[in-house]
Amino acid sequence: MAVDRQAVLAWLESLHRVYAENRDFLTELDSAIGDADHGINMDRGFSAVKAAMDADAPPGLGPVFQTVANVLIRTVGGAAGPLYGTFFLRAAAACGEQPELTPAGVVALFQAGVEGVRQRGKAEPGDKTMLDALVPAAAAMRQELNGNGSLEQILQAGAAAAEAGMLSTIPMQARKGRASYLGPRSVGHQDPGATSAWLLVRAAAAAWLGKTE
Amino acid sequence: MAVDRQAVLAWLESLHRVYAENRDFLTELDSAIGDADHGINMDRGFSAVKAAMDADAPPGLGPVFQTVANVLIRTVGGAAGPLYGTFFLRAAAACGEQPELTPAGVVALFQAGVEGVRQRGKAEPGDKTMLDALVPAAAAMRQELNGNGSLEQILQAGAAAAEAGMLSTIPMQARKGRASYLGPRSVGHQDPGATSAWLLVRAAAAAWLGKTE
Amino acid sequence: MKKLINAPEDAVRDSLAGLALAHMDVLRVFLSPLYVVRLDAPVQGKAGVISGGGSGHEPMHGGYVGKGMLDAACPGQVFTSPTPDQIEAATLAVNGGAGVLHIVKNYSGDIMNFEMAAELCQAKGVEVRSVVVQDDVAVENSLYTAGRRGVGTTVLAEKICGAAAERRYDLPRLEALCRRVCENGRSMGMALAPCTVPAAGRPTFQLGEDEMEMGIGIHGEPGRERVPVMSAREVAERLSEAVLADLPFREGDRVIAMVNGMGGTPLMELYIVYHELARLLKGKGIAIARRLVGNYITSLEMAGCSITLLRADDEMISLWDDPVMTPGLRWGV
């Protein structure tokens, strides 16, 4: 089983819906420890991605991700724009010329993307950011792959780890991003970026396992 | 029975209390059809009057009223300042050199004061202003006097007429003062100035008939 | 009530003390009686220009004292007109031998207090001319009412007449100019949220989450009409149409336009309203020669805006461009 261009487009399409539906929820989370725009930012970005794909989706996987990156970088702004933009920039590079992704290709894509986020944001797991969802997700996927797990197992492990990672941000005190300005008052709130990151991984699992969200 | 300087000072003293107690009520009335300051203005003015009297009440009746006028003009501001200021200016003139007021003197004082208010404000009864309480009060006092009423009857007739006049402002549409800007929306509200005018007359009745308010 | 004050009864004085400290190169504040006066007053041979009124409309009037605008301002308590002794003292302080113009907003209280002051000054031999601003088209102008409120045109009249006095217009010419400005200026305002007079401690009116007041004044008083919340475009339309129809303004007119914030509305929104206004006027062939967008005549922290249009001739525009150096308006110096 492999992830082809059609599946990638379905993922992007579903992300548009997911962020539209979770716009208020993410914004709500961001208003507790940030500036109340994360859901708005993600929704704006993935609406623009959808529009770009509807208008003219480039051929191949790499070019699709490259376009996603450019659109996100130009439309999201804030912290999430450069971070998710960089995720897809690295994803594009990881795809290279491949016409579709093997399970190993999927894991490589996520690992490259997550590494990009880490470099761009100079944060580490434990800082109460999207990395707390992304890093465990990529690690869990790698582990399933190493244990010869199926694409289904890989994706489900990734989504489960992302969810656990997201929940792990609740008791954390933020050390990066806007929430860090709150100091101890950031404790007890779920990080909006970790939440949007979980949605990203979960949507991939859903789209690529043929389930619609 | 006559009104001496002591009784006049008692009236002023009681006005200080009356306007302090009715500060919020008058301001409330003024916030419905005006700018929410009438109670504050009256309270500020009669606090200053009390302070001036406590510090150095001039001898005689005329000089006392003259001082009241000056203090009100300097401290009240708004529409009420010049109007009540003029009331007491004319009251001072009406007293002249008299050491105390006969019932006729009391009526003359109110009539002169009310006439001053009418000239200063260029309003007429029916315009929904303090004149709607003051003009009937002065007229009722004059009528009692003409019918040989006692000071008590004169003052009670004045207070009753002021109260009725005050209530008569409720259905009126304002044609003078701030409330007139509201046009038909001024209907259904009691005029704050008519209310403070009723308090003024009622306090005179109470103070000069030996009852405290 | 939440306000950055010490005590309600000290708010006006504390604020003027701050104004004085912040702008000691421009003005001075006298406390008893209370007035704000240009540092170099009286300017010999120059007619003085004075205004005043209740406080709570900042920067008006204290913030418009300085070279090229007001010689003095008389601040009353919040939303309460000043008293004759203040106005008299300010008039005497700025009289440079050429008399003094009183720019008075049309409120019973202001009219009566300025009138009493003018009588006192005239008795002391100082010539005083008074012009009453009554530009609020939300109020019906009728022989049987107190007439219209004075609102936004006041700011424009103070700037233009201040410049004219600086050019040494004599008092009758200054008075005539001021009347001309008042005759050609019209305003209307609206509110999204009320304000709270410090001493009263409660909002002056209540508005539902989806209501707004059209035709408010600048004293937190309710307007003429309560309507459902509208877009900035509709608000600009409603206000400007009432303003335009009243004079009436015509195709080919040139105007000085002001989009004024009531105190609690962000600048971002005022520029949105200005954008709509500019489009509307362009569509009608009316040229905006000069403009102000910002908080110029406010009503404490009220949320909302007003639009003022002044049909301006060359003289007014040239006077508008003259240098002005006050805390609230400054250019050319």
Add this chain to the structure above:
Amino acid sequence: MKKLINAPEDAVRDSLAGLALAHMDVLRVFLSPLYVVRLDAPVQGKAGVISGGGSGHEPMHGGYVGKGMLDAACPGQVFTSPTPDQIEAATLAVNGGAGVLHIVKNYSGDIMNFEMAAELCQAKGVEVRSVVVQDDVAVENSLYTAGRRGVGTTVLAEKICGAAAERRYDLPRLEALCRRVCENGRSMGMALAPCTVPAAGRPTFQLGEDEMEMGIGIHGEPGRERVPVMSAREVAERLSEAVLADLPFREGDRVIAMVNGMGGTPLMELYIVYHELARLLKGKGIAIARRLVGNYITSLEMAGCSITLLRADDEMISLWDDPVMTPGLRWGV
């Protein structure tokens, strides 16, 4: 949510369209990508000075574009930093051959977006230097956090560096000056009432009738501490003591002081706070050489204020006094 807007998603653009119409003698607005640029940009041989950030802080930054201050500003969505393409386009538009200074407020998003833009510009051969403002003493400065927020000092840095660029400081000297300003500036803010991001439609936090937030930033975010409402005097004390202790400022220092309104607080209250601040500083032997009192770096309609103090040397004060002609700050011209 009640706002004078047409639609939440159009607010920033509509407002900039209004800014452009109101100030066409000073600046121009490009729409795609979105940036505000000085009319006569690029000025040959002059280093460019650029800033930008989320919208909702008006007049910052678009209102500070003009002679003597910013060459361009990049406005993001409300409270959302601008994107690299905007910053790149603005940088290229103002490059007069002498490079461009980016004044960046310390927020993860701003830092990353400006960083990406600087890389893009440098790849095109335009020299870019970036200085990060991080002056908010409410935030602990630690190696283990994102550091302090950039707030009020940004306005002062933009004015001073804009003047220096006008005097033809070269880019390294400009950068060094900007760093010096940032190192010597400190701020802290508080809120009496929150604000509502148009697209979110709900207040960013809730405050009880007798509570206030100390140590807020400029994005409607909750502060560090919720405390009972205090008098203006206590607020000025709390804010200024935190600011003074941090640098620390010392007896004999000269400062440029700013009492800034968060958008929904009337000028009257800001002058009351300035009065308290001036008394406090006088008591400590610190001289206020120059000051600003008003709405300069706001947070939509939030009610509250911030205090910024910049320990200023002769050079900074002289640059401060240089002419500036922007919608938000104007003097000497």
